[in-house]
Amino acid sequence: MIGIFFVALTALCCLIIVALVAVILGDIAWFGWGSLNLQFLLTAPQQGMTEGGIFPAIFGTVFLVLLMTIAVIPLGVMTAIYLHEYAPRKSMVIRWIRLAIENLAGVPAIVFGLFGLGFFIEFVGRGIDRIFLDGQLAFGQPAIIWAALTLALLTLPTVVVATEEALRAIPVSHREVAYSLGATRLQMVRRVVLPQAVGGILTGGILAVSRGAGEVAPILFTGAAYFLPYLPNKLNDQFMELGYHIYVLATQSPDVEKTKPILYSTVFVLLVLTFALNFTAIWIRSRIRRRLRAEK
Amino acid sequence: MNRPKTMTRSRFAEGAVEWLIRASAFSAIVGLFLIFIFIGKEALPILTSPDVRKEANISKLFLPQDQAHPYSWQPVSEIPKYSILPLFVGTLKMTLVAVLFAIPLALGAALFTSEFSPGWLKEFIKPIIELLAGIPSVVLGFFALMVMASYVQELFGIVYRLNAINAGIALGLAVIPIVYTVADDALTSVPKSYREASMAMGASPWQTAWRVVFPAALPGILAACVLGFGRAIGETMIVLMASGNAAIMSWNLAKPARSLSATIAAELGEVVVGSAHYHVLFFIGISLFIFTFVLNMFAHWFVARLQKKVLGTI
Numbered sequence: 243m244i245g246i247f248f249v250a251l252t253a254l255c256c257l258i259i260v261a262l263v264a265v266i267l268g269d270i271a272w273f274g275w276g277s278l279n280l281q282f283l284l285t286a287p288q289q290g291m292t293e294g295g296i297f298p299a300i301f302g303t304v305f306l307v308l309l310m311t312i313a314v315i316p317l318g319v320m321t322a323i324y325l326h327e328y329a330p331r332k333s334m335v336i337r338w339i340r341l342a343i344e345n346l347a348g349v350p351a352i353v354f355g356l357f358g359l360g361f362f363i364e365f366v367g368r369g370i371d372r373i374f375l376d377g378q379l380a381f382g383q384p385a386i387i388w389a390a391l392t393l394a395l396l397t398l399p400t401v402v403v404a405t406e407e408a409l410r411a412i413p414v415s416h417r418e419v420a421y422s423l424g425a426t427r428l429q430m431v432r433r434v435v436l437p438q439a440v441g442g443i444l445t446g447g448i449l450a451v452s453r454g455a456g457e458v459a460p461i462l463f464t465g466a467a468y469f470l471p472y473l474p475n476k477l478n479d480q481f482m483e484l485g486y487h488i489y490v491l492a493t494q495s496p497d498v499e500k501t502k503p504i505l506y507s508t509v510f511v512l513l514v515l516t517f518a519l520n521f522t523a524i525w526i527r528s529r530i531r532r533r534l535r536a537e538k
Numbered sequence: 539m540n541r542p543k544t545m546t547r548s549r550f551a552e553g554a555v556e557w558l559i560r561a562s563a564f565s566a567i568v569g570l571f572l573i574f575i576f577i578g579k580e581a582l583p584i585l586t587s588p589d590v591r592k593e594a595n596i597s598k599l600f601l602p603q604d605q606a607h608p609y610s611w612q613p614v615s616e617i618p619k620y621s622i623l624p625l626f627v628g629t630l631k632m633t634l635v636a637v638l639f640a641i642p643l644a645l646g647a648a649l650f651t652s653e654f655s656p657g658w659l660k661e662f663i664k665p666i667i668e669l670l671a672g673i674p675s676v677v678l679g680f681f682a683l684m685v686m687a688s689y690v691q692e693l694f695g696i697v698y699r700l701n702a703i704n705a706g707i708a709l710g711l712a713v714i715p716i717v718y719t720v721a722d723d724a725l726t727s728v729p730k731s732y733r734e735a736s737m738a739m740g741a742s743p744w745q746t747a748w749r750v751v752f753p754a755a756l757p758g759i760l761a762a763c764v765l766g767f768g769r770a771i772g773e774t775m776i777v778l779m780a781s782g783n784a785a786i787m788s789w790n791l792a793k794p795a796r797s798l799s800a801t802i803a804a805e806l807g808e809v810v811v812g813s814a815h816y817h818v819l820f821f822i823g824i825s826l827f828i829f830t831f832v833l834n835m836f837a838h839w840f841v842a843r844l845q846k847k848v849l850g851t852i
Contacts, residue, residue, distance in 0.1 A: 245744030255646025324563030342566040348834040350772020352799045356823040361576040395569050428552045456674025459774040485676045520672045
């Protein structure tokens, strides 16, 4: 009889977690939906951010994750291809690379922010300025490119893991057929493996974007701006970003009550964005997993 | 082999691409290495530079200073004080609340979905916990600051609206999905034969789960706890928004607290590059990096043990 009590207790744990998620999302949807309209999405903040919209933040976020994707997808996909198609099975190299990826995924976001400042801005950026621009300050300061590259390193494990899962789903027989027809390894990878792995790469990319769009700590000192009167259009511009905008509105607003509707709607927009991306990724992934099971 | 001449150029291109693949495979290792070097480089002057050491050195960071206020973090006062112990205490007490709140809930939930629940219910619960994992930490911070804080304050009858309990619970929300996912993986990796053998001996489902499956999955469960702990220690935005950010040397959970990570986030933006303060913040950063790195290694080791145990006994 005591057993049933404990089983009920574990069920209660589930119930509490589900209820917490429902309360958080319900609260944000309820209050966020209210002041959301097209004008809010398409105009800039006004009156010290107590009025107006969030268009520059949306634009900055999209620009940021686009740059990040360009950097992280090739790197992540090539890493996964190496691990699964090139490296000898169960070799030391593989173990070290996997360990590094696992560890990279566990590094706190704020440490990436420090790294972005210390490496990209102070070292790479300052270096470019000194060598190519005669010490003129252009890249040695917070900029969207440095924030994007910092996020690319942060999301690298996500892309590698998702791509590898897709590679694993491709039957060995497909590779053997390609080899038997005289294909080289690279031809096999390009013509046989990659086309079938598109789903996995897409999943990884989408998950990375959803993660990157929500992370604030790494961009605090690498390029995010409190407020900008213009949209970023160069790689070394600063930018506004949704997550950072939430932080600013929530903690540094001159009039908390007045900004509250705007704050809620901004949170709602960010959540809808990340969830839409996550759902797409989960949907693609479940299709890949189903294929994997069917072929086993 | 006789190949046409045009092939030689493509052979060359192929070699280049393959070289690129090999090179980028090391990006994660190189990345970790660069993080260590470039954060460590900015932290090093605390040990080496005489100018910086006059203002901030290891003994000033860790040992009591004057009689009245032995440990204080006041980096921008007339005489800057850089004792990081209040930040350490703040981090630890919020992490403790988070872990005490999140681990029992997450482990309970993992036991339920892997051992007791019907399949359809698991298919319902798992995505919801994944949803929780997908909520950006700034949103959890926002929720803790704007909504949860008032309820927590009322519930516990606390003077300060933002305090260590509030931040700790919010932090726990970020920890739950990690602990749950890793623990669930560990529990489901225990072979079915264990459960069948236990049931055949007349054990109830709870006895099977608690006395057989749970101990078998223990290394994975430990890994889940360690990873959850690491996440809580390094998490920034939630703590920055929900804790009140007062650097006080007190274990009182009802008081505001300031964490190591939130200190970096709040102060690095305004600091002069190359000042003692700047180097101290990087020193905190490298400490966080090394600490979470060690925790990750532990978790990795636990998981490896679990795999060996489970695979070795089938």
